[in-house]
Every structure is written in structure tokens, then in C-alpha cells.
Amino acid sequence: MSVTTPTQTRGLSDWRVRHAASLSEWRHSVRVFARDRLAVIAVVWIAFMVVLAVGAPVIAPYPSQGQGQPDVSIRLQAPSAHHLFGTDELGRDVLSRVVYGSRIALVMPFVTMIGVLLIGIPLGGIAGYFGGLVDEAVMRVTDVFLAFPSLILTMALVAFLGASLRNVGIAIVVTWWPWYTRLVRGMAVSLRQRPFVKVARTMGVADLRIILRHILPHAFGPVIVQMTVDVGTVILAVAAMSFLGLGAKPPTPDWGLMISTGQSYILQQWWIGTFPGLAIFLLVLAFNLVGDGLRDVLDPRMRR
């Protein structure tokens, strides 16, 4: 504090004054969220996983094994002080592999969600705001996609594109965007009737700008909630694809893949498949809990 120059202080307090309203709004949201203990724990858990993912080379006890280096002299060892989660069929430290696996588990949903939002939100906004033929066309396309069970469609697409993590990502984007188009379209249909949208039009604001400024910000809340729930689903879908041999290739530390190999050892060497399974379970659960917490924050009826 003592080192900040007067101008810096003034700049900051000036910023505080100018954004007083949004700051207090933010503080209030944080308070509402903090009331939900489980959601807070979930956030801490996700943060912990992020730290693991980022610091994997430092945190993992056996970084090279985590990335797939085998050591057949220590195959199938039960959990011990040296190998907390035991070792797998090629003698790799399961803990290290779980730590490295968090990278894929977190990056995949992140990347696919960006793709899904980039396609789904603009299409939904345009369809809902303009209505008529545009709406009809876009919504019938989404109907076609939504008519397939999403996991089956993802599988079919990966089978068609070739098995790899990248293709799993592409397939997930293709399968998931219609949900967001639907969601945003529904919001846009009701929002375009709101008087402030009418006012914007009487003020000479162009349609695309109205969608950007007046429609999409209001769709923000439901999209965020849907996203946190879907992140869990995507983690599961990625794991499922790898489990089925459609995603990550063997040396890759992928949780789904680890469960797949651990499956054949489940009765004797239960630790190979159980720990990655637990990791998936806890991460998906955490995202769902955060989603619930956020829904409470973003739903005005839950206020006060």
C-alpha cells in the first residue's frame, strides 16, 4: 500500500467509484454463492485439479511414468508409501497417471465448450431474434441433431473421423451445439418482445448489435449454468470414448483409457481402474455442484 503512488491510488479508487454498482452486485453474488457450502467445496476441488494439471511435472511423484514410461520391474504393485495409488500393468505409478490425466480431463471440456458456444450462441440469438424462416431453418437442423442420442452420435462421428482425442473434441462440438442454440433461441424469442429491445430499435440500433448488446447478455446466466452441467457430461463423454478405444491412444494418461485397461484387473488389482474412476466421479460431481450454486446466484428469485 505504502508504495503505491498517488496517481495509482486515485486511478483505482476512481475505478471503484465508477463501477460501484457492479462491484456491489459482484460482492452480493459471491455472498449468495458462498452460502452454498457444497458448491464452495466443489470450487476448491476444481481449483485443486487445475493446480494438479498445471503443475503435473512437479507434483506427480514419477513424472516420466505419468506420461507413459513403463517400468516392468514394478508391475501391478498394490498401493504403498512409494506408490500411493499402486502401479499398473506396465509398472507405471497410477497416482502420477491420474495427475497427468487431469490435463486431458480439464482441457477437453474447456476447448469443446468454446467451440460449442461459438456455434450455438450466435445461431440461437439470430434464430430467436429474427424469427420466421431463419428460425424455422435453424431449429429444424437442431431437431435433427437432438433426435440422436448424443453419445451414440458422438461415437458414430468419431468412428467416421478416426479415433483420436482431437476427433472426439470435434464430435462433441458437433453433437452439443444444438442444446445451446435451443437455450439461447428460447431466451431470444422472449427477449425480443421486451420493450427495451423495441426502444433500441427506435433508437436506430442495428439488429446484430441488438442481439449482441441486449439479447445475449440476458442469455448469459442460463448458458453459464448449462455449461457447468455440460462440462461434467463432456468429461464423461471423453472418458467414455477413450474407454471404448475411440479417444486417447495407449501411452496417453487418460482417465477413460486407464479405466479401460484397469477393467481386466479389477478383481485382483482394483487400484488400476478405481482411482481414475474416482477422479472422474469427483470432478464431474464438483462441476455439477458448482452449476447448482451458480444457478442460485443467477436466478433473481433466489436473491435475499
Next chain:
Amino acid sequence: MSSAIPPAPGAPAPRAPAAGAAPAGAAPAGAPVGAGDLLRIAGLKVEFRSMRGVVKALDGVNLSVAPREILGLVGESGCGKSVTGFAVLGLLPRPIARYTDGEIVFRGEDLLGKSEHEMRALRGKVISMVFQDPLASLNPVFTVGEQISRVVRLHRGVSGGPAREMTREALAATGLPPTDEILQSYPHQLSGGMRQRACMAMAISCGSELLIADEPTTALDVTIQAQILKLLLRLREERGVAQVLITHNVGVAAQTCDRVAVMYAGTVVEQGPTARVMKHPYHPYTIALYECLPQGKRAAELHTIPGSVPDLIDPPPGCRYHPRCPRAMDVCTTVKPAPTPVAEGHWVSCHDVARRLAAPVHEVAP
């Protein structure tokens, strides 16, 4: 008995003195419009397609607004007041609404011939509009200052300091103190009157010449109503903003407007200087409308107009008011009455009035 003696039969129509008035044949017969008007709507017809059929929402609307003038557009709900307002801005929902006839001329330019792009440049800059519910009219997620300054940035091509200055100036012009506290308030943090002022600030921030105020006081309580009406007058005095005040409240129109146009089922039935129309209404509908104003002290004395507003999908032929009109004649059921001048700048579309005008003076009683 009749203090307002209509012109003798065959006398030239008393038009507003207009420089180089067009010869009688050029304008649509008897259209109550003058040259030099800021806004002129002539014979405007608008239809809406709906599931049940074609709604003939506007059926030959004739209106004019002079520079610095406040025109009251009065009528019941659903008579086409707001549709007229939106038609001027070219904001009727496009594939559903169709302009079938007529013209809207603003500053000598035909607005119906303009492209969407050209219209967009006019909206909010030259012609703007304010609405009934100021809370709903403002976006709840942005501060008031942000919303006003965005309009300024859009139409005036300025940003930063100058934009902030213009925002404050617009706010001050509507009687709100242009303080940071107001500028950084969200709409829900302001009172109803302040919100409506903020809406008006947005509407006039870019120097609009015409403000269409669509029931701007309906959602406000009576004391605030009076303040907002005063503000309309002040905007005219200080900034020369001409206005179309859409209202169902003839009392509001009487307080504020230079002239009133009374609408019924998509047509303007009577138009003239407010004081004259109030004192000497000619059209049976206008007369009935004024009789509905509570005058006595007991509720039993409240008048209503018998019958109900016609279904505009299948409107009555001829004069649209004839099914409810005590003076309806045979001709009313077949021929749409043309606007007839009854006095200086005062026009009435009624067969009965036209007939009595043609009769000897002593028979005429408005």
C-alpha cells in the same frame, strides 16, 4: 346556439395559410395537411397478416405535424395510435405488416421509400420515440448513463469525454441532475419519473426534431404525470422538439397539445386545434368521447359509448363508426367519409357533419 359557424356551402376550404399551397386537385381531396409541415401522413393504410385474416389496422390516416408543434393523437386502445407511431419510424414487423397505400413525408422526404439503412440513421437521431413503461424500456443490466451515452456514441460519432458531456447535457435537459450518482444507477434504482426522464434524455440526446411519445405518462402516478407533461412542453420551448403525443386520455391531450387528432378504428375522424375540438367537437365519436369524461360528482353520471370497437379483420364498410353512431344514415354504411373542413384547421370525417354544413346555417348544431 352554434358559436362556431361553419363555412357557407361552396366556400373555399379554410386551409392553414401555407406558402404556395398546392392547387386543390393536387392533394388527395380534402386531406387536412399543409405545406411546410415537419411530418405529413396522407392516406396511410397498413395491414397486418394474422392467423385469422388480414387486419386492416390503418385505413387512410391523414395527419400533419408542424415544426415545434405538439399533436395529440387520441383514441381508444387498438384504434391504431401506436401503429401510426411505429409506421413513421418504419418499425412495423416487416413480413407481417404491409403498407398498402399512402405516404409518410418527413421534412419533404418520403419515409416509405427509404431503405432500412437510411431509416436506421434517422431513428433516435432525427425522430425518436418514448414509451409507456420506462422501467421496461431500459435494459436492466446496464446503467442509465451507459445506455444514454451509447445512443450518443452511435449517432454523433463521438466517444470518451465529449460523449460523456453530451450525455450529461441530455440528462440535464430532462430535468435530472447529471450527477455520477444518476449516471451510474441501474434502472431499478430510479423512481418512475426519473426513469421516464432518462428515457427522454436518450430520445433527445442526439437532437431529435420529432419525438413520438407513446402514452408516456400512463404508467406514472398523477403528480409525476403532470411533471412529465411539463417536460414535454419544456423540450418544445428549449429545443424546438415537435411531438406526437399518443394518449387515450383526452385530458392529457388538452393540457399539452396544440392540436389533437382523434382516431377511431384506424382512421382519423377529427383533427384540429385542441381548444376548438374540445369546445366544439363535430364528429359524433369525438362528442361521445368528451362526454365520457367524468364531469359530475356521482359515478352514476359516467357516460360510456354504446357498442364496442369493431373487429378490424372485418371492419364495418363505409364509415367505421356507423354501427355505434346515433346519427348514422344510409350513406354511412357504404361510403367512407372524406375529411371536411369545418373551420380554420379543423377537419371532420363525417357524412352527417358534411350534410349539415351544406344545409342552411341555422340547422347546424355541432
